[in-house]
Amino acid sequence: MPTRWYRERKKEYYYKAAKKEGYRARSAYKLLQIQKRYRIIRKGNLVLDLGAAPGGWSQVAAQHEAKVIAVDKDYMDPIEGVHFIQGDITEQRTIQKIKENGKFDAVISDISPNISGNYTMDQARSIGLAENALNIAMDTLKENGRFVCKVFVGEDYPKFLKKIKENFRMVKAYSPQASRKSSSEIYVIAIGFKGRKEAI
Numbered sequence: 001m002p003t004r005w006y007r008e009r010k011k012e013y014y015y016k017a018a019k020k021e022g023y024r025a026r027s028a029y030k031l032l033q034i035q036k037r038y039r040i041i042r043k044g045n046l047v048l049d050l051g052a053a054p055g056g057w058s059q060v061a062a063q064h065e066a067k068v069i070a071v072d073k074d075y076m077d078p079i080e081g082v083h084f085i086q087g088d089i090t091e092q093r094t095i096q097k098i099k100e101n102g103k104f105d106a107v108i109s110d111i112s113p114n115i116s117g118n119y120t121m122d123q124a125r126s127i128g129l130a131e132n133a134l135n136i137a138m139d140t141l142k143e144n145g146r147f148v149c150k151v152f153v154g155e156d157y158p159k160f161l162k163k164i165k166e167n168f169r170m171v172k173a174y175s176p177q178a179s180r181k182s183s184s185e186i187y188v189i190a191i192g193f194k195g196r197k198e199a200i
Contacts, residue, residue, distance in 0.1 A: 024056045025055070028059060047061045047106045048107045050072075051072055058082045067083075099139070105142055107137035109149040111150065122152060130188075147193065152184050168191060
């Protein structure tokens with residue numbers, strides 16, 4: 001079992017690496033590790049980054065020569081190659097702005113709820129945000145498109161995973177090395193969108 005000291009050292013390592021390499025958040029390394037394993041983002045792709053601020057994932061996507069549409073209800077400083085939409089993904093007007101950009105090759109989401117300390121509540125909120133991201137993905141992905149989202153594992157997780165498996169040809173749960181060992185977060189990697197079906 002990793003010690004608290006080890007967990008803090010790893011957290012500090014990725015934090016320092018992000019500062020050194022110019023990433024806006026340590027979470028950039030999670031997407032880099034996902035990308036290395038699953039090749040979610042490809043040159044020339046149109047990528048939708050949900051819950052993008054402060055922009056670590058958008059930076060990674062842009063570095064892989066994708067055109068990026070980034071969405072967050074909080075303001076995000078500009079990134080070259082990234083078009084930013086400020087809005088709430090649970091609101092129809094934001095979804096409409098997203099759809100104006102056409103169909104996406106990949107939809108990525110690192111959204112987390114505001115942590116309350118009540119795990120049951122936080123896990124349910126995490127799944128709720130992931131469901132919003134999935135519904136947007138199913139509305140905006142090209143056939144055979146790819147989807148990545150973060151969720152907290154708990155009682156709502158199996159039902160959510162089942163829904164993704166019904167709509168994508170390959171689905172994997174993956175924990176990047178950059179995730180804290182003590183964290184219950186998991187990244188769902190979905191490849192090969194089958195086409196729009198009934199939303200959650």
